[in-house]
Amino acid sequence: MLIGAIDAGGTKVLxxxxxxxxxxxxxxxxPVSTEDVPAYFGCCAEMLSMCACDLGYVxxxxxxxxxxxxxxxxxxxxxxGSPSAGWQSFDARSxxxxxxxxxxxxxxxxxxxxxxxxxxxxxxxxxxxxxxxTISTGNGGAVVxxxxxxxxxxxxxxEIGHIKVERQDAYPCGCGGSGCLEAHASGVAIAxxxxxxxxxxxxxxxxxxxxxxxxxxxxxxxxxxxxxYIGRALASAANLINPEYAxxxxxxxxxxxxxxxxxxxxxxxxxxxxxxxxxxxRTRLGYDAALLGAAAVxxxxxxxxx
Amino acid sequence: MLIGAIDAGGTKVLxxxxxxxxxxxxxxxxPVSTEDVPAYFGCCAEMLSMCACDLGYVxxxxxxxxxxxxxxxxxxxxxxGSPSAGWQSFDARSxxxxxxxxxxxxxxxxxxxxxxxxxxxxxxxxxxxxxxxTISTGNGGAVVxxxxxxxxxxxxxxEIGHIKVERQDAYPCGCGGSGCLEAHASGVAIAxxxxxxxxxxxxxxxxxxxxxxxxxxxxxxxxxxxxxYIGRALASAANLINPEYAxxxxxxxxxxxxxxxxxxxxxxxxxxxxxxxxxxxRTRLGYDAALLGAAAVxxxxxxxxx
Numbered sequence: 001m002l003i004g005a006i007d008a009g010g011t012k013v014l015x016x017x018x019x020x021x022x023x024x025x026x027x028x029x030x031p032v033s034t035e036d037v038p039a040y041f042g043c044c045a046e047m048l049s050m051c052a053c054d055l056g057y058v059x060x061x062x063x064x065x066x067x068x069x070x071x072x073x074x075x076x077x078x079x080x081g082s083p084s085a086g087w088q089s090f091d092a093r094s095x096x097x098x099x100x101x102x103x104x105x106x107x108x109x110x111x112x113x114x115x116x117x118x119x120x121x122x123x124x125x126x127x128x129x130x131x132x133x134t135i136s137t138g139n140g141g142a143v144v145x146x147x148x149x150x151x152x153x154x155x156x157x158x159e160i161g162h163i164k165v166e167r168q169d170a171y172p173c174g175c176g177g178s179g180c181l182e183a184h185a186s187g188v189a190i191a192x193x194x195x196x197x198x199x200x201x202x203x204x205x206x207x208x209x210x211x212x213x214x215x216x217x218x219x220x221x222x223x224x225x226x227x228x229y230i231g232r233a234l235a236s237a238a239n240l241i242n243p244e245y246a247x248x249x250x251x252x253x254x255x256x257x258x259x260x261x262x263x264x265x266x267x268x269x270x271x272x273x274x275x276x277x278x279x280x281x282r283t284r285l286g287y288d289a290a291l292l293g294a295a296a297v298x299x300x301x302x303x304x305x306x
Numbered sequence: 307m308l309i310g311a312i313d314a315g316g317t318k319v320l321x322x323x324x325x326x327x328x329x330x331x332x333x334x335x336x337p338v339s340t341e342d343v344p345a346y347f348g349c350c351a352e353m354l355s356m357c358a359c360d361l362g363y364v365x366x367x368x369x370x371x372x373x374x375x376x377x378x379x380x381x382x383x384x385x386x387g388s389p390s391a392g393w394q395s396f397d398a399r400s401x402x403x404x405x406x407x408x409x410x411x412x413x414x415x416x417x418x419x420x421x422x423x424x425x426x427x428x429x430x431x432x433x434x435x436x437x438x439x440t441i442s443t444g445n446g447g448a449v450v451x452x453x454x455x456x457x458x459x460x461x462x463x464x465e466i467g468h469i470k471v472e473r474q475d476a477y478p479c480g481c482g483g484s485g486c487l488e489a490h491a492s493g494v495a496i497a498x499x500x501x502x503x504x505x506x507x508x509x510x511x512x513x514x515x516x517x518x519x520x521x522x523x524x525x526x527x528x529x530x531x532x533x534x535y536i537g538r539a540l541a542s543a544a545n546l547i548n549p550e551y552a553x554x555x556x557x558x559x560x561x562x563x564x565x566x567x568x569x570x571x572x573x574x575x576x577x578x579x580x581x582x583x584x585x586x587x588r589t590r591l592g593y594d595a596a597l598l599g600a601a602a603v604x605x606x607x608x609x610x611x612x
Contacts, residue, residue, distance in 0.1 A: 072580065128459060129456075143451075143547060145454075150547055150548075152548020152549065153434060153548050153584075156581050157546065157581075158546070162578045164541070164576055168473065168474050175578055236542045239465040239466065240447070240464070240542070241449060241451075242458025242459050242462045272465050274462035275462050278459075
């Protein structure tokens with residue numbers, strides 16, 4: 001079986017052709033502007049077509065295609081909005097079908113973080129109750145309860161990035177509020193904290209990680225403080241839904257070990273003992289988590305359609 | 307069908323014989339000390355026996371019996387502990403079977419707040435995604451996700467009472483932590499706040515409600531402040547799991563209207579817009595919510611055993 005996977009991000013697009021076991025056969029990655037939505041979808045289609053071409057196939061040879069949306073999207077492919085891409089609502093299904101010249105019935109859509117959680121279920125060996133938390137430019141989340149993705153009443157469950165973790169020195173958040181996890185523990189927040197700590201305004205999360213690993217105590221403190229905030233949000237989640245795991249993904253997940261002691265201390269202080277043994281670990285899916293997610297979305301859809 | 311229902315609380319026990327539609331045919335309510343566990347279970351059995359006797363039946367005529375535990379309990383009837391009753395772990399199933407001289411297979415157990423959520427599903431017409439929040443001496447919670455009770459990894463989901471809602475002026479909580487919802491928005495917390503506001507040390511939540519309804523601005527402010535804290539905890543829950551409803555039960559739920567404006571304002575400020583339309587309302591089950599819960603636990607168990 002050949003699966004097309006599209007991970008549509010706010011600044012870049014990844015596409016792949018994969019097997020049903022999650023093996024990547026061909027992959028493309030390009031920076032793509034989100035400004036013109038039809039052009040963006042045209043780029044996605046072109047990139048996926050090139051992946052198929054690399055393998056001697058055409059798009060029509062794919063059994064189905066899964067696409068991650070960096071925002072809110074219904075299971076029917078209706079995008080409700082994406083702050084990170086600057087998108088309002090539109091019908092992604094018809095747009096992608098036109099761009100791919102493909103049968104819209106073979107197309108499946110999901111929020112990008114939900115897709116990661118679905119990949120963790122299908123390819124990562126997870127089950128039961130867990131949280132997926134992305135630490136990247138922002139903080140996205142997904143919740144799996146009783147072995148099923150939790151969508152919530154309005155398809156908006158998993159907004160762990162907007163749980164309040166600071167009230168006294170609360171930072172403004174992109175959502176319009178303040179004190180959210182995303183304002184205190186995203187890649188952007190790490191860079192801000194690094195600058196405030198005197199590490200310079202060009203120290204992003206990656207550079208801060210390098211400094212911390214080189215023994216820079218200020219950079220280490222930046223990650224420890226970030227870990228406290230992640231621990232606070234995870235403690236709220238632990239008390240409420242008692243998950244077994246929190247899988248951490250996104251670029252900053254590479255620095256999880258620098259934050260983990262503070263995360264675990266905070267969990268111990270803020271979650272009831274029966275819920276505090278939440279195991280916090282990097283996703284087992286590696287850097288292809290989101291692409292695997294798009295493939296999982298497609299495979300789930302194909303199985304359901306049978 | 308005749309169902310036995312036992313709502314075992316930290317200070318009192320309610321028992322009833324009910325129909326499978328949730329109609330209460332006979333009911334007993336007594337204060338019972340939790341100190342001697344076998345004696346406590348003996349009392350429960352005696353009270354249920356009297357309910358059956360009122361109707362001209364004996365315990366053996368009951369098709370099954372459901373019992374709420376005021377603490378953590380596995381679906382197999384193993385109590386893991388109850389802070390409010392002062393209980394450590396023990397096997398409730400064999401204890402109740404001995405006390406009732408009944409077949410242990412006909413006995414079903416559940417945490418009391420989980421039972422209320424199950425009653426909301428069976429008798430209240432609820433489905434989908436909702437939270438149950440008790441505001442009584444303490445704050446207990448339960449979560450229903452995708453139409454199913456969420457138990458979590460250790461059977462401990464729903465500890466919304468221990469979500470942190472205050473960090474600056476955090477009050478100590480019975481759990482050993484501080485700043486928990488239960489420390490700031492339980493019946494006990496309302497009485498504390500009333501005393502601090504000069505309403506006198508004998509002003510409990512009920513009396514504070516009377517004062518507020520008589521136009522006492524200080525008592526009204528006590529409820530408004532309590533509402534802010536409830537709103538904070540519900541906003542965390544809304545962002546994470548996007549439930550449609552929060553059903554409020556327990557004695558202080560009668561004063562929900564006095565807290566609702568503050569709850570709704572806080573939700574609007576602290577939940578992302580797509581999750582902020584959480585509808586907060588009193589349980590539709592009324593004062594028999596917990597007894598209906600015990601009946602729902604029994605009926606679920608009997609259906610599963612078929």
